Amino acid sequence: MPYCAAEFRKTPCSIHVVRPRKRLLGTYKPRTLEITLNANLGPSRFVFTFLHELAHHRINRDFWKQGERVAAHGAEWRHYFRELLWPLTRPDFPAFSEDYKEILYRYLPNIRASIPQNSPLYNYFMQEEIALGLKKAPESGPAEVVGLPALAEVPVGSTFTFRQKNYRKLKNRRSFALCEELSSKKNYLIRLYVGVQVEEVPKG
Numbered sequence: 001m002p003y004c005a006a007e008f009r010k011t012p013c014s015i016h017v018v019r020p021r022k023r024l025l026g027t028y029k030p031r032t033l034e035i036t037l038n039a040n041l042g043p044s045r046f047v048f049t050f051l052h053e054l055a056h057h058r059i060n061r062d063f064w065k066q067g068e069r070v071a072a073h074g075a076e077w078r079h080y081f082r083e084l085l086w087p088l089t090r091p092d093f094p095a096f097s098e099d100y101k102e103i104l105y106r107y108l109p110n111i112r113a114s115i116p117q118n119s120p121l122y123n124y125f126m127q128e129e130i131a132l133g134l135k136k137a138p139e140s141g142p143a144e145v146v147g148l149p150a151l152a153e154v155p156v157g158s159t160f161t162f163r164q165k166n167y168r169k170l171k172n173r174r175s176f177a178l179c180e181e182l183s184s185k186k187n188y189l190i191r192l193y194v195g196v197q198v199e200e201v202p203k204g
């Protein structure tokens with residue numbers, strides 16, 4: 001991707017794509033100036049993780065190497081990572097879907113060292129990797145789909161149960177529906193083909 005290549009050239013280091021590790025997606029070693037990235041990341045998460053590690057590389061160059069001690073995932077790192085991520089959210093950035101840009105844009109104010117499980121960004125990455133066959137769907141099986149209407153067929157505004165949680169369908173996207181989880185009021189993207197238990201359909 002030209003954007004990543006250009007950012008990389010500003011602050012080069014070595015990059016290794018490695019056998020997937022369970023608990024790590026990527027690493028940066030300040031002593032050897034080395035980035036490692038898991039080989040089984042989907043394109044969105046691969047770029048995201050690369051930029052996460054590149055931000056570490058720049059922290060090393062601008063702070064640690066100057067003898068300044070700043071936290072690995074502190075305010076300075078968050079600033080660098082945000083600066084690297086925001087161009088991806090621009091409408092004219094060619095590589096990513098509008099869904100992803102929107103999710104990423106909303107994530108920018110809340111950058112953290114790791115992505116919280118079941119957050120919109122987490123779900124987007126997982127769904128992309130599952131769709132590409134890079135990861136297996138968690139505890140998914142025909143049981144979830146058989147006999148239940150697909151989320152695609154459920155009218156917008158309906159409430160439904162999916163994996164023991166209650167949601168309201170807000171709108172359809174290309175292959176997902178934006179849904180609100182009713183107890184947390186948080187929004188999630190759920191694939192349109194999953195089977196769901198419909199609770200209530202809006203009248204009129």
Ligand SMILES: [Zn+2]
Pocket residue numbers: 052056072073113
């Ligand atoms: Zn990190």
